[in-house]
């Protein structure tokens with residue numbers, strides 16, 4: 001199907017694959033799962049939606065999928081408003097649900113054909129075997145779905161979400177219960193789709209996965225967006241590094257040389273190391289190494305540790321929890337959001 005152009009040069013394609021404004025969801029019973037989330041997913045991006053259990057990720061995705069109704073706010077998928085152009089919006093998105101929902105009596109081939117029929121894909125344009133090959137299920141094309149393993153079912157759901165060739169693919173916890181080898185295969189395929197222009201949004205509990213795969217990351221906590229930016233920008237917010245210097249001479253924390261104390265160094269006598277927690281924006285590593293030399297020590301080896309997404313995730317969710325009722329970050333401007341505690345309510 002060529003209805004959707006993925007080219008970055010195509011001026012008819014929207015700049016935003018998904019755009020949510022002030023999205024709220026209050027479930028029957030009064031639970032507010034989304035407190036006014038505004039979020040943009042640029043076309044062509046590989047976008048991670050991260051958050052602890054119960055943060056509201058599935059609620060967000062289920063609204064996109066049309067499985068639940070939003071309470072208020074608006075969402076556009078591929079520039080098509082979900083209220084005004086529901087059918088067009090749905091055609092633009094493929095969703096891989098969290099639950100492994102498959103009819104056990106259909107084979108993968110039948111499941112894909114049925115789905116293609118549901119989306120009105122003409123027989124000549126169906127890519128059933130191509131999709132099954134892509135997800136490594138071509139040899140299972142005619143086995144009953146009930147005989148497939150959890151990982152195979154997951155991959156079949158990915159293929160199913162792609163039958164109408166949507167420009168936006170959303171995967172809700174796609175690798176839960178999938179072993180490492182299959183996970184790698186799944187990601188290879190998702191990367192290929194993304195390289196070919198498909199915008200990919202995924203929710204995951206594996207921070208490492210988001211860090212390795214995604215160029216943009218949003219963090220949602222208790223129904224509020226607490227961060228949303230390019231991965232490098234988010235990680236640079238941490239501005240903290242650790243330098244560990246192994247020295248040739250014996251050292252002791254009881255005899256901390258003044259040049260090292262000035263930088264808040266810590267000494268591990270057993271490992272013969274001096275370590276520093278520092279802000280790269282304020283303190284160049286060279287100054288720390290100079291302090292080691294000034295203390296009369298010889299540098300034998302150095303290692304540094306960069307903060308990772310897990311550090312950021314923990315810090316932001318803790319800050320948001322400590323603030324109690326943090327304001328929502330409007331992540332639609334494309335810039336770096338302000339710190340959670342000082343941002344303005346959307």
Ligand SMILES: Nc1ncnc2c1ncn2[C@@H]1O[C@H](COP(=O)(O)OP(=O)(O)OP(=O)(O)O)[C@@H](O)[C@H]1O
Nearest residue numbers: 027029031033051052053054055056057058059060
């Ligand atoms: N049908 C429902 N009725 C009432 N409350 C619900 C319903 N579905 C979800 N919730 C509540 O809404 C909040 C957000 O849930 P949601 O499933 O969106 O979170 P999540 O981030 O996807 O979590 P997980 O990572 O565990 O899937 C939770 O407090 C959850 O208990």
